[in-house]
Amino acid sequence: MTERVLPARAGGEQAVDRVHAVLRAEILDGVRPAGSRLREEEIAEAQGTSRTPVREAIRRLAADGLAVLTPRRGAEVVAWDEEDLDELFDLRVVLEGHAAARAATSGRADTARLYELCDLMEVLRRPAGDPDYAEITRLNLELHREVHRAGGRRVLPELVARVVEAPLVQSTLRRYSTDRLDRSFAQHRDLVAAIEAGDADWARAVMTAHLRAAREVVRAAAALPTPVPTSVATAGPT
Structure with a gap:
């Protein structure tokens, strides 16, 4: 069953944009290497936000092709074979x-x-x-x-x-x-x-x-x- 994603409010959308930009830059710069876990709690604490915008930012990274979402395992930076x-x-x-x-x-x-x-x-x-x-x-x-x-x-x-x-x-x-x-x-x-x-x-x-x-x-x-x-x-x- 596909999870329904509700639209974020204006303030929440700004938080999502910010977290997404930070994570994207870290991945592209090699700070978060291929195969590394994207832990919501850790990221939320580092960015001073709740886990909700982090979760949406990670979904965006998956849509960008920079992360993969795996059931029961969570999100990881994409790795290439x-x-x-x-x-x-x-x-x-x-x-x-x-x-x-x-x-x-x-x-x-x-x-x-x-x-x-x-x-x-x-x-x-x-x-x-x-x-x-x-x-x-x-x-x-x-x-x-x-x-x-x-x-x-x-x-x-x-x-x-x-x-x-x-x-x-x-x-x-x-x-x-x-x-x-x-x-x-x-x-x-x-x-x-x-x-x-x-x-x-x-x-x-x-x-x-x-x-x-x-x-x-x-x-x-x-x-x-x-x-x-x-x-x-x-x-x-x-």
Whole structure:
């Protein structure tokens, strides 16, 4: 039987929004790793609220694809296995490649802002020390979101958000060597240049190459075998 969720009152809705934002940020930043429990009582105490808004915030996280709800066990941060990783990146290639191509021809892309995000990430690269992965991750997600919004008014950005905004993004960047990180930043600039030029095929190809590189980093770190390329995985340049 499906549990009926009553709408929250205005004040309660604000509490739900706040708790959801905090938990979402903690998951995306790796503070709450994959498989960790989301304990309502603990979260409520830390956030200074009752368990009701926490429960609703966790439901939202499940809808975002960032948490899983299991009967008699409660909620956990979603964990990805080998099949999940390949499916996730196949979907990203299709959806984000489409978004990049549309962004190049929609006339909605703010290329000045995209170049600014490239600049900010490169500053945080810190050749003399460790990169600021948390801030680079935030800026990287913002760049991708800008492309998604330029590629679609509502449906596409909402659809691709569940695939892209996952803890995997944070762990991917942390696994990059400095050379791979520099290559990723260069691909960002190529992507913006393609969008600025209005070249949909170029934009799609750059995004495809960018995501393939990320997939190989994750696969290598997890010691996963490289599968035989599929029609989706082989789209774009090799």
